[in-house]
Amino acid sequence: MARDLVLDQLTKKFDSITAVSNMSLEVREGEFVCFLGPSGCGKTTTLRMIAGFDTPTSGSINYDGEVINDVIPQKRNFGIVFQSYALFPHMTVEENVSFGLKMHKVPKRKITERVNELLALVSLGDQKHKYPPELSGGQQQRVALVRSLATYPQILLLDEPLSALDAKIRVNLRAEIKKVQTELGITMIYVTHDQEEALSISDRVIVMNHGYIEQVDKPIEIYKNPNTRFVADFVGTSNFFEGQIEGNRVTDIKTGLRFVIAKDVLAAVEQSQKKISISIRPEKIIFHRHSGQVRGDLEKTNLKEGTIEVITFLGVIVRSLVSVADQHIIVDITEKDFEKNLFRMGDRVQLYFPPEDFLAFGL
Ligand SMILES: Nc1ncnc2c1ncn2[C@@H]1O[C@H](COP(=O)(O)OP(=O)(O)OP(=O)(O)O)[C@@H](O)[C@H]1O
Numbered sequence: 001m002a003r004d005l006v007l008d009q010l011t012k013k014f015d016s017i018t019a020v021s022n023m024s025l026e027v028r029e030g031e032f033v034c035f036l037g038p039s040g041c042g043k044t045t046t047l048r049m050i051a052g053f054d055t056p057t058s059g060s061i062n063y064d065g066e067v068i069n070d071v072i073p074q075k076r077n078f079g080i081v082f083q084s085y086a087l088f089p090h091m092t093v094e095e096n097v098s099f100g101l102k103m104h105k106v107p108k109r110k111i112t113e114r115v116n117e118l119l120a121l122v123s124l125g126d127q128k129h130k131y132p133p134e135l136s137g138g139q140q141q142r143v144a145l146v147r148s149l150a151t152y153p154q155i156l157l158l159d160e161p162l163s164a165l166d167a168k169i170r171v172n173l174r175a176e177i178k179k180v181q182t183e184l185g186i187t188m189i190y191v192t193h194d195q196e197e198a199l200s201i202s203d204r205v206i207v208m209n210h211g212y213i214e215q216v217d218k219p220i221e222i223y224k225n226p227n228t229r230f231v232a233d234f235v236g237t238s239n240f241f242e243g244q245i246e247g248n249r250v251t252d253i254k255t256g257l258r259f260v261i262a263k264d265v266l267a268a269v270e271q272s273q274k275k276i277s278i279s280i281r282p283e284k285i286i287f288h289r290h291s292g293q294v295r296g297d298l299e300k301t302n303l304k305e306g307t308i309e310v311i312t313f314l315g316v317i318v319r320s321l322v323s324v325a326d327q328h329i330i331v332d333i334t335e336k337d338f339e340k341n342l343f344r345m346g347d348r349v350q351l352y353f354p355p356e357d358f359l360a361f362g363l
């Protein structure tokens with residue numbers, strides 16, 4: 001039977017604060033999951049309960065078919081990697097990685113074998129005689145990663161392991177963590193508040209907010225089909241409007257902008273809810289020069305005129321802030337299309353909001 005981790009109605013209170021609220025989740029053996037959410041939403045607290053450092057106020061943690069609430073951390077055999085590398089500064093890389101194995105009284109020859117194998121996995125074989133202060137941040141975190149793997153943990157728990165590193169190293173190292181996870185087939189639970197990081201490495205993402213789970217899904221589903229307004233807002237970028245539904249139309253209360261929304265999209269919200277929130281991703285909005293290039297079969301209501309206020313080059317895409325009825329709409333188009341059309345700040349443009357590309361949420 002697979003050694004799954006099952007959280008059942010897990011709750012943690014600190015005096016008056018409920019840090020984690022009725023959290024239920026199954027993490028399958030060999031799976032890579034991310035806890036994603038804003039600061040204070042309970043990610044670390046959940047991880048600490050899984051590790052055994054914090055005792056749940058109520059609910060249970062089940063591993064391999066047994067309740068482990070009262071099992072001490074050492075007996076759980078879950079490895080942990082924190083944001084700070086926490087290596088022993090007076091020990092070499094090799095001594096750091098072999099530390100846990102020595103504590104477990106593993107024979108010397110076996111230790112050497114294991115340490116060499118792990119250091120090779122993260123391309124640090126030639127650094128093993130160095131001391132941590134002689135290594136870069138990225139190298140230190142690689143050592144911390146394999147040190148936590150040395151004793152064959154059942155699950156590896158990682159709490160923002162890359163947040164102290166600069167952007168480029170972070171991207172490289174997360175690919176490396178994913179590679180190690182795939183090669184070893186180990187279950188990993190990874191905490192981050194960086195949505196790009198979560199989407200890029202996980203099999204499934206657990207989006208948390210105020211101690212609750214908002215959504216558990218594959219990265220692509222989290223992005224394309226967010227369950228709640230919170231998820232749509234936290235993951236990626238969205239333009240939001242709020243208003244009354246009248247038939248297939250929604251009129252934004254603040255700006256008076258009116259949109260026709262596809263039936264399928266509106267089916268996602270309860271019919272009884274008159275006031276809803278709708279959103280559209282910046283890359284779904286179609287950007288036209290204001291010169292009648294617009295096709296005749298488009299839904300005319302969803303064509304809006306605006307002025308380009310700000311242009312930001314983000315590499316492959318160009319992001320524009322377009323003011324429409326005193327609201328800033330974020331629109332992304334590829335750099336190639338942008339250059340082709342020679343858009344400039346101050347240009348009058350026409351935006352098209354495809355009815356089927358909206359998302360709708362109850363309020
Ligand atoms: N030991 C503690 N005593 C009292 N309150 C705590 C304790 N640990 C955490 N909290 C509170 O519980 C809530 C969740 O904290 P937690 O550290 O789990 O958040 P987090 O999602 O990891 O945030 P961050 O992204 O900032 O690390 C917060 O409101 C925090 O202040």
Ligand SMILES: [Mg+2]
Nearest residue numbers: 043044045159
């Ligand atoms: Mg935290």
